[in-house]
Amino acid sequence: MSVVVESPSRSDRAARSGRWRSTALxxxxxxxxxxxxxxLxxxxxxxxxxxxxxxxxxxxVWNTAVLFFQGALLLGYGYAHFAQRLGAGKQPILHAVLILxxxxxxxxxAPEWVGAPASAPPxxxxxxxxxxxxxxxxTAVAATSPLIQRWYSWSDLPRSxxxxxxxxxxxxxxxxxxxxxxxxxxxxxxxxxxxTWWAIGYGVFVTLMAACAVVVRRAARPGADDAPEPGPAEETTAQDARKDTGEERIDWRRRGRWLFLAFVPSSLMLGVTAHMSTDIAPVPLMWVIPLALYLVTFIVAFALRTHRRLPAAVVVSAVAAVVLPWTLIRGGIGYAPAAIALDLALLAVAGLTCHGLLAADRPAPRRLTEFFFVTSVGGALGGLFNGIAAPLVFNWTAELPVVVASLGLLPLAARWPARRIPGPALTRWAFLVTAPPAALLLCFMHTPTLRCAGFALAAAWILLIARRPRVLAAVAVLAVLVPFTVKQAHNTDRERxxxxxxxxxxxxxxxxxxHGTTVHGFQLRxxxxxxxxxxxxxxxxxxxxxxxAYGARxxxxxxxxxxxxxxxLAAYGRAGQQMDFFEIDPAVVRIARDPRYFTYLRDCGCRARTIVGDGRLELQRAxxxxxxxxxxxxxxxxAVPTHLLTRQAIGLYARKLAVGGVLVFNVSNRNLExxxxxxxxxxxxxxxxxxASDTxxxxxRLSFSSEWVAMARSADDLRPLAVRSARWHQIRGGGPVWTDAHSALFELLKMNRR
Known part of the structure; x- marks a missing residue:
């Protein structure tokens, strides 16, 4: 009997081939x-x-669009969760057909009917x-993430x-x-x-998914087609259930925690985006930065094997829940770069905390699609709250401070046990009761030393109550309710x-x-x-x-x-003239024509018309x-409506000008040059x-500093203005050219002005 011994070189080649195959897959x-x-x-x-x-x-528009994308993502995740029950044999075939x-x-x-008719809610x-x-x-692409992870878990590849x-x-x-x-x-x-390029990318995606489907059907490990896991009523209640058996306990309390931890950063991301866009510009740069930071927190949280820094992050987030709602309700920080930095820092810390708690509580691969489905429901609820519910419930942008206050619930979501505050009971309660008013009083002092002492006292108080999660949550709620009530009590008529x-x-x-945080004019009474x-x-x-120079005739x-x-501007109207005001929001027209507030349109010498609709689109019809x-x-x-300031828009305005006419832009802005x-x-x-500008x-108390730009077909058409005042001059320096396809915003920020 002869024994064939495989040579080491052949064995090594086989091992290397297996490793290369695994790496390729x-x-x-x-x-x-x-x-x-x-x-996506x-x-x-x-x-x-x-x-x-x-x-x-x-x-x-962006908040509503994000709500749609979150809803479509939820639909894709729901399909992935239920379709994976078909197993490794059938499910990849179904998905390959659907993505085609x-x-x-x-x-x-965009369809021709993209604009909302007057009778439809926008x-x-x-x-x-x-x-x-x-x-x-x-929706087809949205199902990729949970499905491809589930497919991978069916294989015998590394880290399956x-x-x-x-x-x-x-x-x-x-x-x-x-x-x-x-x-x-x-x-x-x-x-x-x-x-067009996106369509090409979709074709590449279809090809890759087809390859993954072939791989999972051929390389699925034995048992990949096991029966689906039991429903909630059939789950084991054994306390020693293990993740690796697929029998770990997932009750509704745990699902509710997943919902909350997904809801908070989603809503916070949208609130920060709206906060930045309202005072700067609704353009992709202002949308992308918060969303990118939101994704970074996801990447970091799910890439880490351990989450040792989570307790510290929970404390920082909970402290923010007590302190920041006051600032946000009062109008935030006036200096745009500082406000943006505060917004993004808050989003980063809260996102890392919530997503870190989610990652630490993720289930076994067998429950993976359920986990992502529940978290996508939480994300969609965040979009629903910011995009639909908040504008209906609140007549001001209350959603951001409300969600920030909800960070006070994170110690409860982290299931922290209450810890005893050190010291005698009488001393503890005396400090807890007297420290807040004392800190508030010191913070309003003019002496910097006393102010610092006030902030230090407030920080010590917050760190102590952080040891009692329920107390911290109650204080966070009060941090919103008190300034919220004060804001509601102001002699102010609001509409949203x-x-x-x-x-x-x-x-x-x-x-x-x-409008938002900016005064857009007033009228003496x-x-x-x-x-x-x-x-x-x-x-x-x-x-x-x-x-x-031009108004008389x-x-x-x-x-x-x-x-x-x-x-x-109707105050400049003269008899025999007609002033057409183009306004996209009927609510603004209603406010401007309400004699309880303003009477410019009623009392002006000219004929003042109001036309409801986007100014660029309505002028196109003139x-x-x-x-x-x-x-x-x-x-x-x-914020700057960028589509009104592009080269194409300016060309349209020029066509609507009469011979010798002038085009004028109000470019007064706190944040942009x-x-x-x-x-x-x-x-x-x-x-x-x-x-020209004027300080x-x-x-x-009757005039504001302002800056204006005038344009005309020729320098001769602008001569009456240049002769009128020496402050009108040529625009010095170069600048970017805005088009409908590109709005270069970052370089226009006034980063060094308060």
């Missing part, structure tokens, strides 16, 4: 996760940018538009017992795609070209719509119109002063020069104003050469440009 799964996640997060800013102009550049179905619908394009109409545009391909590393890989692809969009994709191609949050502040002297131009529109300011006798506000003056004053809070950009964009559109004298 792991690479296919990882690449499919990366491509699928990248497609490129399509979101791309599609939202397609539809943004039809909704007036409102920041709520959206191919005839590509490339993605948010609901937008959800319908998104469903038709991108619902099928997005803990496939959550593919979730981190997918989130890395999402992050890369998000960062690439504003930096590379948006500047390189218009949205139609982006949609899809397009913004409005307030009318009434005093004996004036009625003030506030004394009978003899009602038609006095004030705020940004004071006669001593640059807009006074414009009306002095504007060519054609018609003036167009995009953006109504309180209607303050006859060419029909307006002697066109004034752009359509800011949402301090817009004049250089408008100068470059106006020159690219073939127009001559001038700019209100100290103690002047």
């Amino acid at each position: 792991v690479g296919i799964y990882t690449l499919a996760s990366l491509v699928g996640a990248g497609l 997060f490129v399509v979101q800013p791309m599609v939202t940018k397609m539809i943004l102009p039809a909704y007036g550049g409102s920041p709520m 179905l959206p191919l005839p619908l590509l490339p993605i394009a 948010a609901l109409w937008l959800l319908l538009v998104l469903t038709v545009m991108v619902g099928a391909p997005f 017992g803990d496939p959550y590393f593919l979730y981190a890989a997918g989130n890395t692809g999402s992050l890369l795609a998000l960062l690439s969009y504003p930096l590379f994709i948006e500047p390189a191609a218009e949205v139609r070209g982006q949609a 719509t899809f397009f913004g949050q409005y307030q009318v502040r009434l005093t004996d002297e004036r009625a003030t119109f506030v 004394a009978p003899g002063q009602r038609m006095t131009p004030v705020s940004y529109y004071a006669r001593r300011g640059p807009i006074g020069d414009v009306f002095a 504007p060519p054609s006798g018609r003036v167009a104003v995009v953006g109504l506000g309180a209607g303050g 006859p060419d050469h029909s307006y002697g003056m066109i004034l752009l004053d359509a800011f949402s809070s301090d 817009l004049a250089p950009m408008l100068g470059a964009t106006g020159r690219a559109a073939g127009l001559a440009t001038l700019t 209100a004298p100290k103690g002047d």
Whole structure:
């Protein structure tokens, strides 16, 4: 009998071949996760940018779009959870067929009926538009993450017992795609070209998923087609259930904790995005940064094997729950870079905490799809709260401080036991009761040392109550309720719509119109002063020069104003003239025409018309050469409706100007330096440009500092303005040219101005 001994070299070659095969298969799964996640997060800013102009550049467009994408993600995760019960033999075939179905619908394009009719709620109409545009391909791709992890768990490949590393890989692809969009994709191609490339990427994704389906059918380990796990009523109640047997206990309390931990960072991300977009601009850069940071917290949380820093993160988040709602309800920090930094730091810490607690509590692979389904429900509830519920329930943007206060529940979600506060009982209670008013009193002192002592006392008090999770949660609730009640008690009329949050502040002297955090004009209430131009529109300011030079006889006798506000520009109207005010939000028209608040439109000398609709779209319908003056004053809070300031938009306005007419932009802004950009964009559109600014004298309560840009077909058409005042001059320096396909925002931030 002879024995054949395999040579070591052949054995080594076989081992190396097996390792290479395993590496290649792991690479296919990882690449499919990366491509699928990248497609998911490129399509979101791309599609939202397609539809943004039809909704007036409102920041709520992004929140509503995110709500849709979260709902579609939930649908995809739900399909993945229930379809995986078919097992390794049937489920990959079903999914391969489903991802082929959206191919005839590509490339993605906005339908002609994208804009909401007057009779339809904008948010609901937008959800319908998104469903038709991108619902099928997005949902097909959305199922990738949980499905591909479940497929991997059916294999005998490395780490098949803990496939959550593919979730981190997918989130890395999402992050890369998000960062690439504003930096590379948006500047390189218009949205139609982006949609074409996305369709090509979808084809690559289909190919990779087909390869994964073949692999899972051929390489599934024995037992991969086991019967599905039991439902909630059949789950074992044994306390020693082990994850590796698939019998671990998942009750409704645990699912509720997953829901809460997914809800909070989702809602917080949307609240931070709206906060940033409202005061800067609703453009992809402002959407991408919070979403990218949200994804980074996912990646870090699920990539870590241990979570030793979680207790410290829970304490920091809980402290924020007590302190920050006061700041947010009072209006936040006025300095934009500091406010952005605070927003993003809060999102990073809270996201790492919530996602870290989720990752630490993740179940065995057999319950993986249920875990992701429940967490996607929590994320969708966050979008529903911010996008639909909060605008209906609150007449101001209360959702951000409310969600921040909910961080006080994290010690309870982490299942921390209450710990005894050291010291005698009488001393403990005396400190807990007296420290808050003492700290508040010290913080309002003028002496820096006393202020620091107040902050230190408050920090010590918060750290002590952090040892008692229930007390901390109660204090966090009070941190919202007290300033919330004070805010509600102010003598302020508020209204909130899809397009913004409005307030009318009434005093004996004036009625003030506030949009978001920015005053958009006021009117004096004394009978003899009602038609006095004030705020940004004071006669001593640059807009006074414009009306002095052109207002008496504007060519054609018609003036167009995009953006109504309180209607303050109507104070310049003269008999025989017509002023058309274009306003996208009917609520603003209602406020401006309410005689309890403002009477500019009623009392002006001209004929004042209000036209409800997006200014750019409505002007497009006007006859060419029909307006002697066109004034752009359509800011949402301090945010810039970018689609009104592009080269294409300026070209449209120029066509509507009568011979010798002038185009004027109000570029007064706390956070952005817009004049250089408008100068470059106006020159690219073939127009001559001038700019002027004015600083209100100290103690002047009737005028605001303002900055304006004027454009015309030729320098001769601007000569009356240049002759009128020496403050009108050429725009110095270069700037980016904004187009419908690209809005370069970051370089316009006033990073060094308060």
